[in-house]
Amino acid sequence: MASSASVAALTALPFPTCPSSDDSDDAKPLPPPPASGETRPPPQHQQRPRWWQLERDCNVAMKALARAGEVDQVLALFRELRASRTGPGGASPPNVLCYNTLVNALAEAGRVEEAHNAFDEMLAAGVAPNASSLNILVKLHSWRSARFDLAYKVIIQLQELGVEAEVGTYSTLVTGLCRVGRVGEAWGVLEWMLEVGCRPMVQTYTPIVQGYCREGRVDEAKELMSTMENAGCPPNVVTYNILIRALCDAARFDEVRQVLTDSRTKDWKPSTVTYNTFMNGLCKKGMAKEVLEQLDVMLGEGLDPTDFTLSILLNCLCHDKRIHDAVCLLERSTSLKCYAGVVAYNTVMSCLGEMGHWMSALKLLTDMIKRGVMPNTRTFNIVIRSLCFRRKFSIAKSLASNQGFAANVVTYNTLIYFVFYYSRKLSEVKDLIFDMTAERIAPDEVTYTIIVDGLCRDGFFDTATSYFLESLEIGLSRDLFAVLTNRLAHSGKIWETIHIFKGMEEKGFIPDSSIFDLTIRIFCRAGYCHDTDMFKVNFILDTMLGKQ
Structure with a gap:
């Protein structure tokens, strides 16, 4: 925390006046002296050379390319500009603005060494750096490379060149x-600022507030904010949003309410982000009633909810199983001036499916299409899952084959699982696997696990083993191996286990010690460590030693 002397000094210091914009710091070359007999035109009538306009246009283009992430194009354009800068007196380098744009583009792309090289080239070319040059380099070392020693060094280096650090x-x-x-070192930088007569601003203090909040030091963050007020640098809405998030994480909701109440007498006004943060914190604690109350307060303040606001509310209501309120909120979304997109509908439909309301889920699907909200694959998967829960397999399969729905592996995993464990019709499972192949949807680990476990449960161990060996084409899954081995162990299938080892070898997977260790553990847990069955475990051990 800053000392009282520092705070006192802070209140007496004027705000810095050094410029920071690129345009105000443009280093323009001096015009040549007039020849004998010439009269210099008045300054307002002097025309800037053509290359000045060329530099300006190139700088604009370089900035646009940098924003688009086309750093190599920035480099190419800069090289073209540098090559074009030739005249009667020889080549002259681009100005400081162009160099700043180049260095900043390289720094933002994480190309630290190239950024340094560009800056060194600027100095070698005799182009004087400005305050923006300094800020770019400090940001490079502070945010990208985290080399704070170099950040301090560059501040001192440019100070010697006549460029003073600003706020x-x-x-x-x-x-x-x-x-x-x-954070402690950041306080040292504040002390340094005061020593050189540079007054901190709210953007200087807010990162320290955030640093305290990240570390759970909320009371120290509040104390710092009081210091800011006393020093004539009151916190702004961003600072308060950080504090409110930290208070919500600590479930100190009464203090949040007090902060919002105090805002009426202080120089800041809560924003939509403020209320979203508060409502999200309440939602995480399942306080649905309080969340809706804060929505009313937010609307009373004249603030419009956002899509994120709607997402918070729907998640909270669905978590609290207040599905009727969630559906009503979806219908109100237009009057609340926020857009209920596919994610919002998916949230509510997922809750309806979990609660067994498959008819309501289908109705909501119809409503969203009528409103012009296009469902995605997740939407259909949610509805298919809810149908399967109610054993409406024929409707679910019909929906999956709909031409407007791009089924994926999750779709088929859902159908295969429910057919296996509820319908128990192997022919239907085979049809689904055939459809997957026809749709060129590759099975994943989950698919094979469902199939292998379902086949073993129904006594088709040979087929299950074949599917396991087929799954090796996408890599060895120890979880799938454990599922199959566990089923074999509980059914006394020793020879089948040995067959798996041989099949793995043929597929190029040599069982290692971890696979054998897993196998022994499974058989022991299945009760094979008794005297009468110990020879079966020894048989596996002999196989293991033979493979070794």
């Missing part, structure tokens, strides 16, 4: 330190 420079450094948990 944005120090704030960037503080943010980087707090990101990696070095």
Whole structure:
């Protein structure tokens, strides 16, 4: 925490006036002196050289390419600009703005060494850096490489070149330190700012507040915010949102309510993000009633809910099994000026399916299509699962074969599982596997596990073993191996277990000690460690020693 002397000094310091925008820091070359007999035109009538406009246009294009992530194109354009800068006096380098754009693009892409090289080239070319150059380098070392020693070094280096650090420079450094948990060192930077006469701003303090909150030091964060107020630098809505999130994580909801009440007499106003944060915290604790109350407060403040607001509310209501309220909220979404998209409908339909309301799920599917919300694969999978829970297999399979639905492996896993464990018709399972193949949907580990376990349960051990060996084409799954071996062990299938080892070898998977260890453990848990059955375990051990 800052000392009282620091706080006192803070209140007396003026705000810094050094410029930070690129345009204000443009390093423009001086015009040549007039020749003998010439009269210099008034400054307002002097025309800038053509290359100045070329630099400006190139800089705009480089920034656009950098925003699009086309860093190599930025480099290419910069090289073209540099190559075009030739005149009677020889080549002249691009200006500081172009170099700043290049260095920043490389820094944002994580190309640290190239960014350094570009900056060194700028200095070697005689182009004087400005405050923006310093801020870019400090951000590079503080946020990208976390080399704070180099960040301090570059501040001192550019200070010797006449470029003073500004409040944005120090704030960037503080943010980087707090990101990696070095909050104490961030306080040292604040002290440094005060010593050089640079007054911190709210963006300087807020990362420290966030750092405290990340570490669970909420009371210290609150104390710092009080210090900010006393120093004439009151926290803003971003700072309060950070505090509210931390209070919600600690379930200190009464304090959140007090913070919101105090906002009426302080210089900040809660935003939609503020209420979303509070409602999300209440939702995680299952406090659905309080969540709806805060929605009313938010609407009373004239704030419009967002899609995230709707998501929070629906998740909370569905978790609390208040499905009727969730459906009503979906219907109200238009009047609330928020868009109920496919994710919102999926949330409610999933809850309806879990509660066994398959008819309501189908109705909601129809309603969303009527409203112009296009269902996705997850939507259909949710409805298919709810139908399967109610054993409506024919409707579920009909929906899966609908031309407007792109079934995936999850779809077929759901159908195969419920047919195996409820309908118990092997012919239907084979039809589903055939349909998967026809649709070019590759089975995954879950598919093989369902099939192998279902076949073993129905006594088709040879077929189950064949499917396991087929599954090796997508890699060895120890979980699937454990499922099959466990079924074999409880059915006394020793020879089949040995056959699995041989089949694995033929597929290129040599059973190692972990596979044999797993097998022995399974057989022992199945009761084969008694005297009468011990020879079976020894048989497996002999096989293992033979493979070794």
